[in-house]
Amino acid sequence: MAEEIAGRGDPVRTLELMWGKAPAPRRGPKSRVSVADLVAAAVTIADADGIDAVSTRRVAEAVGISPMSFYTHIPDKAVLLDLMLDAVASPPGEDTPANPAFDPAEWRANVTFVARAFRAFYLRHPWVLQVGTHRPVLGPNTMRAYDVFLSAFDGIGLSEVEMDLSVTMVANYVHGAVRDVARAHMVKEQTGKSDDEWWYTIAPFLETIDFSPYPVANRVGPVVGELYGLGDPDLAFDFGLERLLDGLERLIEGKASSAVVIPPKLTPADREGLVIPPLTPPRGAPNSGR
Amino acid sequence: MAEEIAGRGDPVRTLELMWGKAPAPRRGPKSRVSVADLVAAAVTIADADGIDAVSTRRVAEAVGISPMSFYTHIPDKAVLLDLMLDAVASPPGEDTPANPAFDPAEWRANVTFVARAFRAFYLRHPWVLQVGTHRPVLGPNTMRAYDVFLSAFDGIGLSEVEMDLSVTMVANYVHGAVRDVARAHMVKEQTGKSDDEWWYTIAPFLETIDFSPYPVANRVGPVVGELYGLGDPDLAFDFGLERLLDGLERLIEGKASSAVVIPPKLTPADREGLVIPPLTPPRGAPNSGR
């Protein structure tokens, strides 16, 4: 019942493993398995049976070593989760060109594209939504995804800070919006019960309840329900995305003349010379440019 | 390692417990504890020590019964999670008036208010973010929160469907945006390590890495880092919210003349007469109207 949270292991050790920069062992027997093998096995399990099917024992068994041998290669389960997140952020078979050609004139289409790709990524690996990451996963694949994401906002008149904030905004929105759909998918697979069946199961009970204390919901709910049945996640996603794009457009239009939106409140400059990577890389990768 | 997902127990039983409509027992000894006691204890534990500290044994012990007696009152741990979510959605001490007076003329302020309140709710109960809900929590408190949320969008020229979509959009955005902050809080409390320390720990390693394959990120990252240090979550939140509001404003402005935005694609009308509650109540409550 340890909760699934990545980013708790020794951060440097995690990064070393993620970038393949762990110092090569000088003595001792050759490993029968590699870290990549373990991570790949874990991802396979997670894709198939969900994140709670990923146990150190099962991963070890999948690659053919004994349970405790897992810890020879990966110090923690938390580290495994980090490695899984970066591994899945850009599937090997679907590499993207080094610099995706985003025409700034088509920025709405570009942002829509990366947002949809990001969403598709979550739907392909829904377990990612269940892994809480309280630190950015600074792995190569995640960085790549962040770079592509950022590129969609490049050259359209936004400052660097605004670009980062915009990526964060869209990524956050996508993350929030995809939850319901992804979970619905998972539940359908696991329990075989669709949303419709669930509603019909509880409908008799709901009829016994007085909804008058919730007047607005009571007015809106039935209308929405009749028009869209039990909800159209794709519609909801596009609706929100369009609003976001309109909001961005207004920002871009107003940039030329209007006041600066982001106040540059400098922090004490004792960080000079320090390599500070991006603040909030998206968790996972858009499967962009195919 | 069972994953924390609510909404898996018998839905009707869950609803009965949530609305206090479980049939009163006709015989047998009086209960020493109530469902509300158990839920309250569980929430206390979650608030204090995080969601993975909430075990059936610990909850039972907290109310003074033996571990298995838990199951006399609550069928599942999944049901407990649902009950916790609705219980926390509107703390007893902070009740709101039945109809919060939202002046439609001030809709931007109103939406900002509910969004901020929603965000504050997550920061007060960060464990809510770790509980995956694949079904809406149709409890009284959650309904109330949804109703208040909806009210902020009422009377400003949006259709019912657009109101629902707008609430969903804002709720999704807030959910996504609050993750990092909430987790940072939790980690700070649990490990005593702040984001800054984490960055300084990994900085030496990061300097050994070639970031040139990520040109845009490599350009944006340092600028953002220098201006805002390790990130200003409040700023990022407000930035995204302002864009959202601008997008909504454009929608509202264009409503009078322009074409209908939402195509009314009717589903087969075999749902007539069925009471269909709101599609996607927000998970948790804005602490609105104080």
Next chain:
DNA sequence: ACCTAATCCTGTACACTGTAAAGAGTATTT
């Protein structure tokens, strides 16, 4: 060739988890 140190792999063990099963005690209905 030997010894030592580093490394991989393994078995055992512990404290947890959710909860199934069975039974003991208690209050109400018949």
Next chain:
DNA sequence: AAATACTCTTTACAGTGTACAGGATTAGGT
């Protein structure tokens, strides 16, 4: 008084992450 329905308890099982100790294998230093 007997049957019933309910609360609460004990025991038990299959899982989990991982600490610890030891055995097997390789390379470097002598």
